[in-house]
Amino acid sequence: MAIVLGPNRYGKAETRLVRVSKDGDTHHLADLNISIALSGDLAATHLTGDNTGVLPTDTMKNTVYAFAKEHGVAEPEAFGLLLARHFVESQPQVHAAKVAIEAFAWERLGPHSFQRKGDFTRTALIDVSETAVQVVSGISGLVLLNSTASEFHGFPRDKYTTLKEATDRVLATAVDAKWRHLSDKSDWADSFAGATAALTQAFVNTYSYSLQQTLLSMGTRVLESRPELAEIRLALPNKHHYLVDLVPFDLENDNEVFIAGDRPYGLIEGTVTREDVAPASAEWYL
Amino acid sequence: MAIVLGPNRYGKAETRLVRVSKDGDTHHLADLNISIALSGDLAATHLTGDNTGVLPTDTMKNTVYAFAKEHGVAEPEAFGLLLARHFVESQPQVHAAKVAIEAFAWERLGPHSFQRKGDFTRTALIDVSETAVQVVSGISGLVLLNSTASEFHGFPRDKYTTLKEATDRVLATAVDAKWRHLSDKSDWADSFAGATAALTQAFVNTYSYSLQQTLLSMGTRVLESRPELAEIRLALPNKHHYLVDLVPFDLENDNEVFIAGDRPYGLIEGTVTREDVAPASAEWYL
């Protein structure tokens, strides 16, 4: 069997952009980490080092900065669409572009003063090909905890099972979620705020018998409240809080004192989707 | 459109196992980080919190430790197969298991003394379903550098291109590679050593006109030398080494003094495959 080149892509990862825009003395800040990957007719450079079709990754970086000046940076989804379309439209050998953006939030402290927020990272993943456009938004690092209203029991037991059934436990997770939009036009800021609020409220309001149940509840709440979305993918680590055994010290522990564990951790992953929705045109999670 | 549960899985991530085996006074060490994900008939727990089918992730962790004692830990691929098959075969509601392993190497210093090697991490990714078995091996964090024998020119220039053509540059990367085996039986240790040597030698021996060319060379060398492999996927960050401008100090810089950059970096990704090979039965990269 011959050995051949399969799927491939290339680009510039993690271009760090800070864009200041000025409204008189009042400044606004956009802070992004942008990764670009292009695919298309790229066999020649692999086979012979012929770089005729290889727009330098350095140029992708320059384009980010130049576009930031020319077009400004409004929402990450919009800026990603602008960039992805540019490469597909201007480079004939490029058939598809993927732009992944992390957006870091800053809180205003004054007309030109800011404090970086660390509560979570907003993400956007844009795929533009010659025939399709796909927009995915997301969030990572949103850590939520319920100190009660969570149980876990009724599970099967095999010879390696020692876990006790729990009728009251801490449930905590670091939400990593991506949601796919039905179209490439939306009020991105409102959509992100709404989806994030729905995720958070569903976590808070679900009396949980498993993190899986909470996951489905969170995903469902997002799709119910955001008609512009097709589907959502959640990866929820179960950040275990182990109840400390205080019996040796003649102390009771009524779900009050916990070890916050590092590893291992449960990991619950699932997609919630609208039935009959058009399939994704490009990989959008993992 | 109704809102429904889509693809999902769950498991225990990052169970840290150290297994000592004793051959008289001479000890041997296996040091693994093991992540398990199961999928199958798991709708009930999502919909109602009915955990009848949810083998606890704590049990998966216990199984890792019990199996380490019962079966020993030889090669990570073999240990992963054992674990993955166990869950699919023993839990009727589980239709597929994915086991991802990181293996950390230790150098012997004495009969029971060891020093951890930090040059790279060996990986294994095992997918067992009711109808298919797939074994993927890999490496991450292998950092290679050629201080010459690398050029980059002949690329297209658009209005955002400022990069100068290079006829002599440093080429450096941190190899992240996964390769899929044709079967679930192999001499895993020999296969890993051979594939790693092929990757390294191809990097060293390729006079490079682009990192893409080096990538194809590396992948091809692995498949040529390892008939047991179906395909290989490489993700090669271009760890840029920027030539420092010493002209302001009246000094020449004949490719001698470099800034080792952090971000941004180029990222070259590609698959090299045998033609007509059977397709993968499960996701195996990304």
Add this chain to the structure above:
Amino acid sequence: MAIVLGPNRYGKAETRLVRVSKDGDTHHLADLNISIALSGDLAATHLTGDNTGVLPTDTMKNTVYAFAKEHGVAEPEAFGLLLARHFVESQPQVHAAKVAIEAFAWERLGPHSFQRKGDFTRTALIDVSETAVQVVSGISGLVLLNSTASEFHGFPRDKYTTLKEATDRVLATAVDAKWRHLSDKSDWADSFAGATAALTQAFVNTYSYSLQQTLLSMGTRVLESRPELAEIRLALPNKHHYLVDLVPFDLENDNEVFIAGDRPYGLIEGTVTREDVAPASAEWYL
């Protein structure tokens, strides 16, 4: 010259504690990372492995959890004092205890629901010896940025200087600060909130000609507004924002488009202190 044992200490580092306290249905959360180091008559274990004086580090961990139950966890400074005093008072061979605490903040979302805040980490460093008690509070990871009102010029130039003078630049830093209290009694929560507000306001309000000037302004503001403090130590990385050269693209860059750099970075460190204050009784920074 004989070879002898010099200064030494030992302890348990990074015990992770989450303490839930319940006020009816309303829960409260404390989330701490606690490191303990004891010193005293510990020569025997070094010299011969005689552990008569070596209270196990495992016991220190247990003590953290038991004390959390017995005494609750109010402010990190108070909890650290409790722990440090316990070891010095209960173990005759222990002459001094150092307790370092990181406290992670959570925002309330409901009676028993919380979201972790990621804006900064609050720290406390407690040193108790048989003759002295010292309390240091602090903050790390507080990232602040002024998009104007910062200049840097008038610096000396040697043959290796190429930096241009700047009359308008971005000034950004990640505040790492520790401040020493005059006594071991204070309203710790109010003191922390006040010191943090003073740091932030001074950064915002200082028209800056150097990050050093901003540092002194920040430290002075803290001491002026918090009479309970003796001195403060600040380590301020200069998180460089490099102005992008857009001239090749026929674009102006009026301090609008920046590269957020990773490495290298300036690092400005300084202490601001009250004159004639009693010296520290133990190492409290670095």
Add this chain to the structure above:
Amino acid sequence: MAIVLGPNRYGKAETRLVRVSKDGDTHHLADLNISIALSGDLAATHLTGDNTGVLPTDTMKNTVYAFAKEHGVAEPEAFGLLLARHFVESQPQVHAAKVAIEAFAWERLGPHSFQRKGDFTRTALIDVSETAVQVVSGISGLVLLNSTASEFHGFPRDKYTTLKEATDRVLATAVDAKWRHLSDKSDWADSFAGATAALTQAFVNTYSYSLQQTLLSMGTRVLESRPELAEIRLALPNKHHYLVDLVPFDLENDNEVFIAGDRPYGLIEGTVTREDVAPASAEWYL
């Protein structure tokens, strides 16, 4: 009490330098991460923003690169001395310079091909003032493990002690050590290799009743074998390997199956020194 400026310093941290030197077709590689901090008459910039004495940190970075060309980079200690002396001697307002270097090792694969070693990082810390010169070398991240020949018992028990006595346990640590030289002239490469070998051999050969005993043994071995050294400081995390309880699975665990723990961990710190040696002229650990 007046509020005044206390000790302070500033500099450029983490300048990343890769230096290629060419011996015909055979290339050599030095890979360093260099941090510089200067102190002296720096009050003016703090008080008024008068930067007359503030050599830019950008200049420090340039100096690193220019010196790498002019002088080459032999051993990190020598390069650090060169840099530190330069700033103290050429800038009258600078009274002391501290240069901290991390050196990353590469293994040769060919005349101009290299693989980065990840087993440990070599460090150097140089302090030059107008009256004193101090050289400290070190190592970090050297992970060592004995799978037997370690016990821990005979410790005191208080009401919070639950730890069982161990007559056979795994002992593992990640060595973080710094050692101070008696003079500023040495065969730095030989000294580093010898000290590292002594550390490793002492760890391997010590039958240990406590990690403290191992620490003293390691430090003593270094000073015994390296007459050029004044003292050594070791920080040894006790990387706990917890024996898994396999009794629920009717399996014995004869020190064969372990959990490699993350947090918490013991931390043993100590200095070993020659008696009557001249004291350090600058802070050299922590």
